[in-house]
Amino acid sequence: MSQQYPALLVVVPLLAALVICGAGWVNKRLCFPIAVAGLGVAAYSCIGLLLRVLDEGVIVYKLGGWDPPMGIAYYVDHLNGLVLVVVSVVALLNLIASKKSVAQEFPDKIGPFYALYVLMVTGLLGIVVTGDAFNLYVLLEIASLTGYGLLAMGEDRAPLAALNYLYMGTIGACFYLLGVGYLYIITGSLNMVDIARILPSLYQSKAVLGAFMICMVGVWLKMAFFPLHAWLPNAYTYASSAASSLIAPLVTKVMIYVMIRLILTVFTPEFAFNILAVSEPIVWLAVIAIVMGAILALGERNLKKMLTYIIIAEVGYMVGGAWLGNRVGMTGAILHIVNDALMTLCLFLVVGNIVHKVKGYAFEDLKGLFRKMPFTMCAFVVGALSIIGVPPTCGFFSKWYLISGAIQAGHYAFMVALLFSSLVNVVLFFRIIEIAFFEPFTDHHAHGHDHQPEPIDEAPLTMLVPLWIVAAALVIVGIYTGDIVNNIIQFAIPEGII
Amino acid sequence: MKIIGLIIAVLTGALLIYGTVDFPEWADPASPASTHLSPHFIEKTMEETSVPNIVTAVLADYRGYDTMFETTVIFAAGVVCFFLLRILKKEGPRQRLYRHALTGMTIRIRDGEKRPSVLDEFERIDTMWTPYDVIIKTVCRLLIPFIQLFALYVIAHGHHSPGGGFQGGVILGASIILLAISQDLRTAIKRMSEKVDAILSPAGVFIYAGTGALCLLLGGNFLDYSALASILHVDPVTARSHGILIVEIGVGVAVMATLIWIYNNVSSAGKYDEGL
Numbered sequence: 001m002s003q004q005y006p007a008l009l010v011v012v013p014l015l016a017a018l019v020i021c022g023a024g025w026v027n028k029r030l031c032f033p034i035a036v037a038g039l040g041v042a043a044y045s046c047i048g049l050l051l052r053v054l055d056e057g058v059i060v061y062k063l064g065g066w067d068p069p070m071g072i073a074y075y076v077d078h079l080n081g082l083v084l085v086v087v088s089v090v091a092l093l094n095l096i097a098s099k100k101s102v103a104q105e106f107p108d109k110i111g112p113f114y115a116l117y118v119l120m121v122t123g124l125l126g127i128v129v130t131g132d133a134f135n136l137y138v139l140l141e142i143a144s145l146t147g148y149g150l151l152a153m154g155e156d157r158a159p160l161a162a163l164n165y166l167y168m169g170t171i172g173a174c175f176y177l178l179g180v181g182y183l184y185i186i187t188g189s190l191n192m193v194d195i196a197r198i199l200p201s202l203y204q205s206k207a208v209l210g211a212f213m214i215c216m217v218g219v220w221l222k223m224a225f226f227p228l229h230a231w232l233p234n235a236y237t238y239a240s241s242a243a244s245s246l247i248a249p250l251v252t253k254v255m256i257y258v259m260i261r262l263i264l265t266v267f268t269p270e271f272a273f274n275i276l277a278v279s280e281p282i283v284w285l286a287v288i289a290i291v292m293g294a295i296l297a298l299g300e301r302n303l304k305k306m307l308t309y310i311i312i313a314e315v316g317y318m319v320g321g322a323w324l325g326n327r328v329g330m331t332g333a334i335l336h337i338v339n340d341a342l343m344t345l346c347l348f349l350v351v352g353n354i355v356h357k358v359k360g361y362a363f364e365d366l367k368g369l370f371r372k373m374p375f376t377m378c379a380f381v382v383g384a385l386s387i388i389g390v391p392p393t394c395g396f397f398s399k400w401y402l403i404s405g406a407i408q409a410g411h412y413a414f415m416v417a418l419l420f421s422s423l424v425n426v427v428l429f430f431r432i433i434e435i436a437f438f439e440p441f442t443d444h445h446a447h448g449h450d451h452q453p454e455p456i457d458e459a460p461l462t463m464l465v466p467l468w469i470v471a472a473a474l475v476i477v478g479i480y481t482g483d484i485v486n487n488i489i490q491f492a493i494p495e496g497i498i
Numbered sequence: 499m500k501i502i503g504l505i506i507a508v509l510t511g512a513l514l515i516y517g518t519v520d521f522p523e524w525a526d527p528a529s530p531a532s533t534h535l536s537p538h539f540i541e542k543t544m545e546e547t548s549v550p551n552i553v554t555a556v557l558a559d560y561r562g563y564d565t566m567f568e569t570t571v572i573f574a575a576g577v578v579c580f581f582l583l584r585i586l587k588k589e590g591p592r593q594r595l596y597r598h599a600l601t602g603m604t605i606r607i608r609d610g611e612k613r614p615s616v617l618d619e620f621e622r623i624d625t626m627w628t629p630y631d632v633i634i635k636t637v638c639r640l641l642i643p644f645i646q647l648f649a650l651y652v653i654a655h656g657h658h659s660p661g662g663g664f665q666g667g668v669i670l671g672a673s674i675i676l677l678a679i680s681q682d683l684r685t686a687i688k689r690m691s692e693k694v695d696a697i698l699s700p701a702g703v704f705i706y707a708g709t710g711a712l713c714l715l716l717g718g719n720f721l722d723y724s725a726l727a728s729i730l731h732v733d734p735v736t737a738r739s740h741g742i743l744i745v746e747i748g749v750g751v752a753v754m755a756t757l758i759w760i761y762n763n764v765s766s767a768g769k770y771d772e773g774l
Contacts (some may be wrong), residue, residue, distance in 0.1 A: 007719065007720035008714075011711055011714070014570065014703075014707055015707055015708070018573075019700075021573075021696070021700040022579060022696075022701065025696060063562075063563040063721055064559060064560065064562055064563060064719065064722050064723070065718055065719045065722035065724065066559075066560055069534075070538060070539075072561055072563045072564065109581055112580055112581040113581065115700075116574070116577055117529060119570070119574055122570075135563065135567075138571070139567060141571050142567060142571055142574055145574045145575060146574050146577075146578065148578065149574075149577070149578030149582060153581060153582060157521045178514070182517055184531060185521055185522065185531055186520070186521065186522070188529070188530030188531040188532070188534030189530075198530075198534075205520040206517055206519050207518065207519070207520040207521055208520075210513060210516060210518070211517065214514070214517075291671065305697075364579055454691075479573050491758040
């Protein structure tokens with residue numbers, strides 16, 4: 001069966017989503033186990049696939065048995081092997097962690113929620129695993145459509161924020177599709193490897209330039225790269241905790257993967273870095289994204305919204321790192337996909353726990369939380385240290401690679417932006433830790449003041465255990481960074497990039 | 499802000515037009531799109547899949563994997579509409595209107611009031627009710643069976659002529675929606691209940707994906723219909739043709755159920771009580 005891993009990791013969650021949708025009408029309690037089973041098989045296949053890739057190199061899987069470029073083929077190399085594992089594991093952990101909050105937030109719509117959840121993960125996994133430019137768009141549609149639905153269900157302002165996201169996301173996806181259309185007209189192929197084979201003779205063509213720019217802008221819109229980020233903060237903030245802790249860690253990261261895939265495989269680094277003179281301006285855009293993300297985050301008095309601005313800054317890290325055009329920067333960008341997915345998941349799970357118990361995430365709601373929810377807040381500290389970039393957490397190492405890449409490329413502004421953002425993160429997180437540690441817990445509903453210490457009122461174990469696994473993973477990934485880079489990421493970057 | 503928007507729109511448009519300068523000539527037979535893959539499809543489709551309609555073969559076999567996910571997109575849209583709109587709490591409308599069929603007299607019963615026992619001579623009508631038009635009602639009643647028959651033809655005949663699961667499914671769905679428009683939503687829901695829609699919609703996609711998974715279990719790759727040859731008792735090429743028909747039926751079922759499901763949710767604002 002190991003030959004079929006590439007198909008299983010998409011097909012099993014898809015079938016699971018369909019079964020969940022039907023099972024919701026029979027017995028709601030069936031939905032969660034089916035979802036766990038579906039994503040569990042997907043995660044198992046992803047890990048098995050990565051191990052096979054480490055052994056055998058690139059794996060090609062022909063869907064329908066047709067040879068590419070006639071049919072659709074999956075190409076799994078070290079790059080998407082790694083991202084697949086991250087996506088499936090993050091989705092599975094969040095699924096288990098959010099069981100209680102889903103039951104609390106949508107008691108009568110558990111079936112459709114889990115169906116959309118699993119379908120969204122199917123879409124994300126499909127985007128990552130595919131080797132066909134149009135197939136990527138189709139899966140992007142699935143991931144986006146389900147994402148709009150999941151984000152629209154939440155607080156009062158959630159539908160409006162999701163509608164905003166829907167407009168922007170649709171424009172982004174259309175741009176990508178238009179770019180693929182351009183490529184098809186001039187190459188006659190949709191297969192990424194085939195396009196890359198045909199393109200070199202057309203590098204001077206204006207249509208290739210047009211296709212490249214449109215694809216990039218489309219992907220940037222979907223990943224909320226700075227000037228195109230306006231949809232993200234509200235959409236992620238007002239959504240339910242279960243949905244935002246799935247979408248915040250994964251969607252932007254998967255879109256970064258798509259950008260790197262377009263650079264490395266479709267247009268080739270030769271075209272992106274040498275023939276086009278765009279890498280310099282793009283890194284400058286990334287610098288602005290990082291600085292603006294940090295500054296906007298400083299202005300927030302609301303934990304969840306602050307985190308969304310940190311995501312925007314982190315997107316700047318990865319885009320900048322990928323466009324530095326050297327091996328170290330690209331390594332940093334790919335490593336940061338892994339790390340940022342884990343860090344963001346950790347922090348959003350913490351927010352989920354806080355919302356579950358305190359019913360709010362504004363700074364005033366955080367008072368005294370270290371006493372009330374010590375285990376959750378310890379994980380928060382680990383996540384915060386990782387975002388700041390304190391060794392031995394993983395955030396330090398990817399930032400190290402990014403900064404070394406910036407120095408090697410001679411792009412000191414990017415280095416300064418990274419350091420600035422780290423300093424701002426210190427301020428952001430220590431401000432929260434101060435509020436949560438020193439200020440006493442105030443219950444808005446209780447009358448009168450008694451100075452009794454607040455008893456521990458932790459989130460349930462099903463939420464704490466996944467959170468702690470993620471927090472531990474932040475440290476473990478940090479310690480094994482060397483192995484990840486030497487055994488996986490090193491092979492993900494083509495020889496041409498020095 | 500409007501001016502900035504205008505400038506960006508103009509710049510984007512200019513970039514797009516600039517990109518088209520190097521495009522091949524319009525309808526150029528030597529363009530890459532016509533020379534790279536198309537010859538293979540045109541020459542080999544019949545012998546590889548035994549489907550006379552090349553478009554169907556590309557859609558449901560060569561690139562059948564995309565089509566499976568396009569069906570999933572429609573299913574996802576149905577689930578999203580249900581997820582966002584459906585109001586599952588049992589709260590009736592504030593008032594219900596009943597019309598005496600013979601006299602045309604209408605009575606209004608507020609929520610919570612006791613219902614008179616002779617209500618079975620009355621029929622329930624919508625708040626925005628307009629008097630029935632005999633012509634519309636009769637024409638729709640006559641047309642709907644033929645529409646549905648034609649839909650089945652479109653699904654089944656996708657191998658030879660334009661058509662297939664998507665188109666046939668839309669026509670089938672439209673026939674039920676026509677019933678809902680010409681009569682009222684409750685009549686349509688009596689024919690196809692919410693549960694039937696909600697189960698048929700994933701079931702249709704399941705037929706598609708399940709066929710693919712069956713190929714996988716029989717030793718082929720995912721969606722490699724030729725692996726079905728052993729259970730269909732035909733040669734692998736004919737098995738591909740049959741496989742396409744099976745998945746087209748799945749697409750038809752999914753599209754039909756999802757369209758009706760979306761219509762019910764949107765037209766009644768999730769209450770399933772009074773439609774358009």
